[in-house]
Amino acid sequence: MSTPSTTTTDVLIQHRRDIADLKQRIKNRRLQVLGLCGTPIFLALTLLAWASLKIFIWLDSDTPTAINGVFFAIAALSALAAFAQFWAEFYGQVWEDSETSVRELRLDLSLAEEHHILETRRHTPPSTDRQASYKERLPPEVVRLRMESRHYRRLHLLMQWLLFVTSAAISAVTAWYDPPQPAKGVLICLGFTVTVITAAAGYFKPRERAFNLQQTADSIEQHATALELGIAPYNAPDEAQNLELFATTVEGMRAEQRMREQQLDQPQQGQQQVI
Structure with a gap:
């Protein structure tokens, strides 16, 4: 049979685990949002650079095959990555915090830390312990x-x-x-x-x-x-x-x-x- 001290310790340990889990989820969500926003922008910049080279350098001639191949490969990979991330975000439900903002996760983290502080203060052991x-x-x-x-x-x-x-x-x-x-x-x-x-x-x-x-x-x-x-x-x-x-x-x-x-x-x- 578990004693009250053991139960209190388990509760405080679980609070620490929840806080660590929220911090990791915030890091993951930041990377996910960065990919969702950064990949389309990178694709647009790649297409813009490709078109700019054609207009300003090879307007009256054919663009070299190697240049076209490189830009096409980069654009295709960027488009594939953007599609995969949007599918995982809005349709696949692959990510744990899909359609959740970083601000909401930060609020959950603040509430979890405040709850941990209150529980720790309520179950503070004696100074000797x-x-x-x-x-x-x-x-x-x-x-x-x-x-x-x-x-x-x-x-x-x-x-x-x-x-x-x-x-x-x-x-x-x-x-x-x-x-x-x-x-x-x-x-x-x-x-x-x-x-x-x-x-x-x-x-x-x-x-x-x-x-x-x-x-x-x-x-x-x-x-x-x-x-x-x-x-x-x-x-x-x-x-x-x-x-x-x-x-x-x-x-x-x-x-x-x-x-x-x-x-x-x-x-x-x-x-x-x-x-």
């Missing part, structure tokens, strides 16, 4: 931080190796070709590559981003381990107090990580003012 579930949601966040850290670290290493190789190649090509007239194009390309890599590394700062993400992930994992083992600073007799301290500490770390990312996105002068 929310803090305990917050601890269980942290491992995916740590994995995400580590993945982003590895991404920026690899990007930094790639940029550095490209910088090393191109810088060394400039000296090697200059020494090999003296005067460097036969390799002038190669030197220009290598110099351009060095400039672009140096500017990109200074602007995007992948090394700093990788370090900050890795540091935040390690700190969160350290605090999660300390809470799990019941060691300082989470060795209080009251478990609720430990969970509250843990949630407060981790949220502070995440806020600090977001602040560091914002500082890296700012120009150098702006970073100095923030610091």
